[in-house]
Amino acid sequence: MDEKYYYGGFGGRYVPESLIEPLNELDRNYKSCKKDKNFQSKLSDILKNYAGRPTPLYLSGALSEYCGCSVYLKREDLCHTGAHKINNALGQGLLAVETGKRNIIAETGAGQHGVATAAAAALFGLKCTIYMGTKDIKRQHNNVVRMKLLGADIVEVQEGDKTLNAAVNATLRRWVQDPENIYYLLGSCVGPHPYPAIVRDFHSVIGKEVKEQIPDRPDVIVACVGGGSNSIGIFTPFFKDKNIRFVGVEAEGCASLSKGKVGVLHGAKSYLLYDKNGQIKKTHSIAPGLDYSGVGPEHSFYKERSRAEYVNINDSEALKAFRWLSKNEGIIPALESSHAVAWVMKEKWNGGQKVVINLSGRGDKDIDEIFSMEEIKREYE
Amino acid sequence: MSKLKDKVERLYREDKTGLSFFLTGGYPDMESFTKLVKYIDKNNLADFIEVGIPFSDPVADGPVIQESSQKAISAGTTYNNILMAVKSLKNKIDIPLVLMSYLNILLADELEKTLLTAADAGFSAAIIPDMPYGEHEKALEILKRVGMELILLISPGTPDKRVREIGKESSPFLYYVSSYGVTGNGKKFDKKTLESIRKVRNLSAKPVYCGFGITTGKDAQYIADIADGEIIGSAVIDLISENNIEQTFNDIYKFAINIGKSIRE
Ligand SMILES: Cc1ncc(COP(=O)(O)O)c(C=O)c1O
Numbered sequence: 297m298d299e300k301y302y303y304g305g306f307g308g309r310y311v312p313e314s315l316i317e318p319l320n321e322l323d324r325n326y327k328s329c330k331k332d333k334n335f336q337s338k339l340s341d342i343l344k345n346y347a348g349r350p351t352p353l354y355l356s357g358a359l360s361e362y363c364g365c366s367v368y369l370k371r372e373d374l375c376h377t378g379a380h381k382i383n384n385a386l387g388q389g390l391l392a393v394e395t396g397k398r399n400i401i402a403e404t405g406a407g408q409h410g411v412a413t414a415a416a417a418a419l420f421g422l423k424c425t426i427y428m429g430t431k432d433i434k435r436q437h438n439n440v441v442r443m444k445l446l447g448a449d450i451v452e453v454q455e456g457d458k459t460l461n462a463a464v465n466a467t468l469r470r471w472v473q474d475p476e477n478i479y480y481l482l483g484s485c486v487g488p489h490p491y492p493a494i495v496r497d498f499h500s501v502i503g504k505e506v507k508e509q510i511p512d513r514p515d516v517i518v519a520c521v522g523g524g525s526n527s528i529g530i531f532t533p534f535f536k537d538k539n540i541r542f543v544g545v546e547a548e549g550c551a552s553l554s555k556g557k558v559g560v561l562h563g564a565k566s567y568l569l570y571d572k573n574g575q576i577k578k579t580h581s582i583a584p585g586l587d588y589s590g591v592g593p594e595h596s597f598y599k600e601r602s603r604a605e606y607v608n609i610n611d612s613e614a615l616k617a618f619r620w621l622s623k624n625e626g627i628i629p630a631l632e633s634s635h636a637v638a639w640v641m642k643e644k645w646n647g648g649q650k651v652v653i654n655l656s657g658r659g660d661k662d663i664d665e666i667f668s669m670e671e672i673k674r675e676y677e
Numbered sequence: 678m679s680k681l682k683d684k685v686e687r688l689y690r691e692d693k694t695g696l697s698f699f700l701t702g703g704y705p706d707m708e709s710f711t712k713l714v715k716y717i718d719k720n721n722l723a724d725f726i727e728v729g730i731p732f733s734d735p736v737a738d739g740p741v742i743q744e745s746s747q748k749a750i751s752a753g754t755t756y757n758n759i760l761m762a763v764k765s766l767k768n769k770i771d772i773p774l775v776l777m778s779y780l781n782i783l784l785a786d787e788l789e790k791t792l793l794t795a796a797d798a799g800f801s802a803a804i805i806p807d808m809p810y811g812e813h814e815k816a817l818e819i820l821k822r823v824g825m826e827l828i829l830l831i832s833p834g835t836p837d838k839r840v841r842e843i844g845k846e847s848s849p850f851l852y853y854v855s856s857y858g859v860t861g862n863g864k865k866f867d868k869k870t871l872e873s874i875r876k877v878r879n880l881s882a883k884p885v886y887c888g889f890g891i892t893t894g895k896d897a898q899y900i901a902d903i904a905d906g907e908i909i910g911s912a913v914i915d916l917i918s919e920n921n922i923e924q925t926f927n928d929i930y931k932f933a934i935n936i937g938k939s940i941r942e
Contacts, residue, residue, distance in 0.1 A: 297811070313832045314833075469739075473859070559781045574783070
């Protein structure tokens, strides 16, 4: 066991032997790009002029009034392609280019990472294949069309739970077949080392901007947790300030941190939902981006050290927050991000607090699915 | 010395190519699975059997083993009931058994306990496909304590230094993954495969068994030129009829005779 692959006891590289060398290579390449001024300046330029960074930190009047404290929204929903996912897709896309890999594969749940990856591939002129579960292809049809327009091939994954879990399995199986030529652009801070660190680093731009944007300092930072990338990205730059409270909001039906046990899935040891026989549980959430049985190992470490609290929100609470923010603030949040909003709306606050919500994405992708619910459709008619 | 080690070393000394079949535990159902183990043992169709514990997310496996695993899980197969079935064969079969399980199955209870149960059921060794060298220390230490061995995998891309290190820890043989990819049929073997196996043999004193994608007698014959043994999985699972065990017996018998001829002539 190599300590440097772990966060406390979590993480590691639990993958088939065939992937060990490719992971070593990725680790070496990433380290050298991280130090390379040229790489960093190219990336900042793309983040600014292509992705639209920095994203605003907006003091939400409606939420502040509702909660009775200052509630800020970090507007990742305004990023190009509609979610924070683009930060990582561009970072890793550039890494692929710099290291001579021209063939990119990725998994996607909500389709946001798929769209971001497809956009990065189009930008850099790379071949792109996206693996997506049957169930998600149905409920995120819009994103499927976007990926196709961006030039990506979609592979439908019909096995297993037909959602993100199965998509990760299929992508890993594909990578094992040709690791020399394929770059696996993993979409959250999960998987074997060095992925959790790479994905975290590319998203920590979120927290760094908040640091510069907020007058004074925040008291509480709240973000939704699927694999855990938008949350780790906003938490990391504030890690050392122990007085700032971190809250990770999971979906009730996939709350690996609040309801799971330590296990091994997709290359890492982390909290995980599995039954007494060790089989991974099928999860459910209205938000496809949260519909995953595992979570990034660094969050398990945060939990164990009590550096962050992990709470959960159910489908109907998230849906309520989705509609409330749309109507009262004029911002349609992604269903994933709505979980973070819902938790803040539920919690009791005293006047002086500054709460930052990472609004990880916009809800355009969710509209068709929501309007397919009869009771909702009727209300708006 | 374990039954498996004894057998593998004897084959090696006698310069005979070893042959192992992989079966998915509990597939097509628990009773047929145990009958298959007995049948292979009684007719001497293989030198040892790998018993795969079905897992919901088998990232190292291709469609054939995925499907058999999924069916077994849906029928209620668990680690414990496979082990109970295997244990019931303890004094009835002679063939050594190897446990093949993904790590999460073994972590569902204390690792100490799950591995002890495996040893007690009669398994000689374990293969854990998502626990590569480097993450293996704790499991190896427990396996040694309960009297089992750990078989580690090597892939075509494993660097020489790492092959040497793995060669020291893996016992009684090294499992060479014969091509990039997941388990399954239809891989092409070529000179590069043979050179690669030869290199691994030179880097380690242990026998080298080759698996992943061996399907036909021709494949088996080709590989047998260099490898000390072969492991066949998906091609065996493909022969299993879900409702006609006599048919399965016949097909596996014919298959094994053909493979046996191919590797031992
Ligand atoms: C808008 C949005 N937010 C959050 C997530 C959850 O991922 P993570 O926890 O990695 O931020 C997703 C995933 O698809 C997403 O699309």
